Amino acid sequence: EVDFGDWTGDRFEALHARPEWRAFNRFRSTAPIPGGETMLAAQARAVGAVLRLRAAHPDAELAVVSHADVIKAVLAHFLAAPLDLFSRIEIAPASRSVVVLYDETAAIAGVNLPA
Template sequence: MKSHLPGHPMQIYLIRHGQVEEGYHKVFGGSRINMGLSPRGVKQGEAVAEWLKDTPLDVMYASPMLRVQQTLAPMAAQRGMQPQILPGLREMDFGDWTGNTWDEIQSKFGMSAFDWLEIIESNRIPNGEDVANLKSRVQECMLQIIHAHPNGKVAVYCHGGIIRVILALLLEVPLAHLAHFNIEYGSISLVELLPERKHAVEIELLNFQPPIK
């Protein structure tokens, strides 16, 4: 991934969608369930827009899924800026895990949902998305964004799983290593790309949840 970075600094704000509808809490929804936001999730989207209101942004990119579109709506209205939708930023496909709670994963499949990133990376979710395809589609999106906006400030609204894939690709670490980091609902993470430095990718902010008013 680093070999494809342009020779200019860039800031990427990675924003996870807000809290989802109550019926889908601690449920693997992935790309197969297009749920909306809870009332708290709507407020989280508003809080993100408020916290970033004085931050210049050149463009917004987003997953096409409803929960993401509802989260970015306050930012789009505030700035009069419509996002560019990239289907490759949709959440990963959890296959047969879809619709099951974390506890049900253990009882039905004999796996610990807490190991979900490791399980995904080893392609052990029945009928789940192939990890090579997952990484490929996310990398394609990120390279498109990076090369379109050298020296730019970009917001990317997407999903917790996809943010972890993005960070794994940029940092060139196994996806399972991202289990060490929480990516909460309505959180902002900021990555700077500085290709002239030895450490071309620097995380300036991770999993920050702007306060809800």
């Protein structure tokens, strides 16, 4: 989950009127969330968790469950894609995305697959 700070509990209709919300959606890598964390911080935290899980279970196939923004951020990291482009990744509710982690690299084996 991303810490949405002052925006927690707000309706999307109300957020769309705010310039800082529009900036956040255009520039995820740099636009801050008032009272919350940056998407870069959320991405680093999520990727770190995935890498720790892999280190703890190197031969296992793991399922990691999260919300769409966190999944997009993790996929962007392993694609070496700029975080500002992560809105181009579609993640439907209850879909699956598959990342294969190797020692020095990763491969994206599927994105937004039916559950």
